[in-house]
Each structure stands twice: as structure tokens, then as C-alpha cells.
Amino acid sequence: MSESTGLRARKKERTRDAIGDAAVSLFLERGFDRVSVNDIAAAAEISKPTLFRYFPTKEDLVLHRFADHQGEAARVVRDRRSGIKPVTALHRHFRAGLDRYDPVTGLNDHPEVVAFHRLVFTTPSLAGRLTRYQLEDEEALADALGEGIQARLRAAQVLAVQRVLARTNWQKIADGRTAHDVHPEAVADADQAFNQLQ
Amino acid sequence: MSESTGLRARKKERTRDAIGDAAVSLFLERGFDRVSVNDIAAAAEISKPTLFRYFPTKEDLVLHRFADHQGEAARVVRDRRSGIKPVTALHRHFRAGLDRYDPVTGLNDHPEVVAFHRLVFTTPSLAGRLTRYQLEDEEALADALGEGIQARLRAAQVLAVQRVLARTNWQKIADGRTAHDVHPEAVADADQAFNQLQ
DNA sequence: ATGACCGGGTTGCTTTTTTAACCGAGTAAC
DNA sequence: GTTACTCGGTTAAAAAAGCAACCCGGTCAT
The missing domain is CATH 1.10.357 (Tetracycline Repressor; domain 2)
Structure with missing residues (x-):
């Protein structure tokens, strides 16, 4: 019948991907500890608490893969x-x-x-x-x-x-x-x- | 000092634009009353109540311009x-x-x-x-x-x-x-x- | 005319996100 | 040695969004 995943779930996944991608791309560009979580949050256009709701620690931004x-x-x-x-x-x-x-x-x-x-x-x-x-x-x-x-x-x-x-x-x-x-x-x-x- | 518009405001504006654009583009494609607000909400990837939080009536989806x-x-x-x-x-x-x-x-x-x-x-x-x-x-x-x-x-x-x-x-x-x-x-x-x- | 839809619009309730403020550790300035 | 950053991470309150269920007026079968 319907193969819709639900709006909420779809957006969550997209946000997660956006954060992860922004993080990895910044890390590759400047190195792990030359990028602050604030930078990542800004690049992914989310707030810091939101970032930590998706990934428990800064390391997990890399290791989720x-x-x-x-x-x-x-x-x-x-x-x-x-x-x-x-x-x-x-x-x-x-x-x-x-x-x-x-x-x-x-x-x-x-x-x-x-x-x-x-x-x-x-x-x-x-x-x-x-x-x-x-x-x-x-x-x-x-x-x-x-x-x-x-x-x-x-x-x-x-x-x-x-x-x-x-x-x-x-x-x-x-x-x-x-x-x-x-x-x-x-x-x-x-x-x-x-x-x-x- | 700060030239940032604030995360919240920026996203609100983007959502509003997404809804308005989706609506106009669907209306132009199929005509005003051959498009339901459900279609628009789906195209803009938001829920119906959210749509009406941004635009009071279906007409305003066109007239906001x-x-x-x-x-x-x-x-x-x-x-x-x-x-x-x-x-x-x-x-x-x-x-x-x-x-x-x-x-x-x-x-x-x-x-x-x-x-x-x-x-x-x-x-x-x-x-x-x-x-x-x-x-x-x-x-x-x-x-x-x-x-x-x-x-x-x-x-x-x-x-x-x-x-x-x-x-x-x-x-x-x-x-x-x-x-x-x-x-x-x-x-x-x-x-x-x-x-x-x- | 009855019942079953569909359309625009609304209402609560819950989940998610933003915001600003804070903690604790490190570190550079003076 | 204090002051004042920065950075990782947390908290509480408030805004925003999602969801499901509903109202109301039409329309179309039966």
C-alpha cells in the first residue's frame, strides 16, 4: 500500500546525514581537532544540543560510519x-x-x-x-x-x-x-x- | 557585531519559501482547484497543520507574493x-x-x-x-x-x-x-x- | 436520503529543535 | 595567580513541527 516512511523519520535521517557529512568533510579539510563542534553545527545548520542528540560525542561524528x-x-x-x-x-x-x-x-x-x-x-x-x-x-x-x-x-x-x-x-x-x-x-x-x- | 539571522528565523523563512514555491509550481502545472492542500504539503515535505500555520488559507498560498x-x-x-x-x-x-x-x-x-x-x-x-x-x-x-x-x-x-x-x-x-x-x-x-x- | 468519500481548515498532544545559560577542564595573558 | 578565553558537553524553557483525529460543506453512489 503506502511505502511512505513518515515525515518525521525521513527528516531525522536527513538531519543525521547532514551532520555526519558536514563533520567528516570538515575533518578531512582541516583535521579532527582543528574543527570545533560549533563549526560542525553551523555547517549542518543545526544547534549544538541538537548535534549531541544525534551523536553522543565528537568522536562518534567520525565513527558512525x-x-x-x-x-x-x-x-x-x-x-x-x-x-x-x-x-x-x-x-x-x-x-x-x-x-x-x-x-x-x-x-x-x-x-x-x-x-x-x-x-x-x-x-x-x-x-x-x-x-x-x-x-x-x-x-x-x-x-x-x-x-x-x-x-x-x-x-x-x-x-x-x-x-x-x-x-x-x-x-x-x-x-x-x-x-x-x-x-x-x-x-x-x-x-x-x-x-x-x- | 552579529550578521547571523538566527537559526530559527532562517529555517522558518526557508520553510515558508518551500511551501510557497511548491504551491505556485503545482498550481501553474495543474490549476488552482486541481491541487489539494494535501498535495502541497506533501510536495513541500511538511504536514497540513504546519502549512496552515504559515498561510491562513489556500488562496494565500498564491497571494503571498x-x-x-x-x-x-x-x-x-x-x-x-x-x-x-x-x-x-x-x-x-x-x-x-x-x-x-x-x-x-x-x-x-x-x-x-x-x-x-x-x-x-x-x-x-x-x-x-x-x-x-x-x-x-x-x-x-x-x-x-x-x-x-x-x-x-x-x-x-x-x-x-x-x-x-x-x-x-x-x-x-x-x-x-x-x-x-x-x-x-x-x-x-x-x-x-x-x-x-x- | 443515507452513507461514504474528499476538500479546506482546526484542535490537542507529543516529539523535535532552538536558545541561552551553564559546567569543568585546559590554556594563554598579564 | 587571576582573568578571560575556548572547547566538549549538558540543562531547562519555549517555539515549532508532526500526527491523528476531528468539523463542516460538498458530491456522488445507492
């Missing part, structure tokens, strides 16, 4: 077809990400994406807060994998692997190579890493 | 330099309008403007409401001109002249001529009409 993938690993494991091993599901998921050059795999050479990753990795407070997100992600994955120390270890190892793979890809691209050029190595690395996990 | 000039004649008279006669001030003001092809003078050949005027003149409820605006305008001008029946008569005559001039100009343009082409005649007509008023 990661946060959108929050719990993805756990979901992949939970939603896998029966008969498929968790690691296999995660392996395939990561490979699919590589094939569509998903920014989270590090295999993306759009200048903005590269600059964005550099921003995150070179700003201490951002890197710090990012690991907190990863911890939550890890817990969720652990819960999806089962109980006890075994599941925890497994989860930590899988996510560690993904982080290493992504950073490796990003590094190669930061060195000037194209995503397309790096793709085969990225796939090979991923295959090797995930197979060793089995 | 005239309403923005509400009280202009009175203001021109009040703000005239000392030593200038009221009719002279109004005459100069109208001529200035002609020179910049202000739509209210009827001397404007932008297709949208022409269509807009046709819309107003051929839709009874709009024409009706427009005269109500003109009455208020007339009262304001009368007050600016002084007291008593004398001022009233003067005000009515001046505004009648302006209406005739504007309609004459519009008619010539509706017949296919360009504003630039009509301009000299419009100036001559205005000079003659205002001089007769003295």
Missing part, C-alpha cells in the same frame, strides 16, 4: 545457512566485501575514503574510541559463536584477522596502488588468513 | 524625503519598479510570471481574495496620507491607477510582446496617469 557496521559479524554468523561453519560464513562475507570494494575492507581507493582512514588511524582519540566499538563487536560475535572462553577466543581471533587484512589493504592503497590492482592479493591474503583460522 | 508588498504604498509615502509630495513619491516608486521589471508592475515577460498573473486573474476565488488585500493596502495608504474622506479618496485613486497600469502592461505582454519592448509605453502611461492625479 563504522558504527553502522556494528554487530555485522555477529549477524553474519547468526544468519548463516545451516551446515555452514561460522568461520566459513565470515570468510565469504569478507570476500564479498572485497569484491564490491566495501570501504570497511580497506580495499577502496576513492580519495575521500583513503583520507578518511588516515584521519581515523592518525588521530589518537579516534583510534581509541574505535577500539571500544570493536570490543563491543567482539562481544556480540562471541555471543553468536556460543559460550565460554572458547567462543571469546574465536571471536577475538576472527576480528583481529579482519583488522589486519583491512589495514594491509589500506596501506597498499595509501602507497599509491589502485584497489583493482590490489584486489587479487587481498583475496589471497584473506583466503590464507581465514583458512588458518579453521 | 502580493502580500509581501502589503503596505508598500503606505511605507513609500511615510518614508519620503521632506518636501516631496506623496503622489510624486509613489510615482517615482512605480517608475523604479518598471525599470527593474518588478512583477507587481505587470511589466515582466518571464513565462512563469505571466502564467502566474493569468492564474490569479482567471481564478475567481483568487481574484476575490486579492481585492481584499488591496482594500487593506488602501486603508494603510489612506492613513499615511492623512485623515478624513480626502485621504481615502486619494488613496483609492492612486491604487486604482496602479492596478490599471499593471493590468495594461500585463495584457500587452500576454499578447506576446516583450517587457523590454513595452517598457517605454509603460513609462509614458505611468507618467500620464500620475500627472493627472496631481
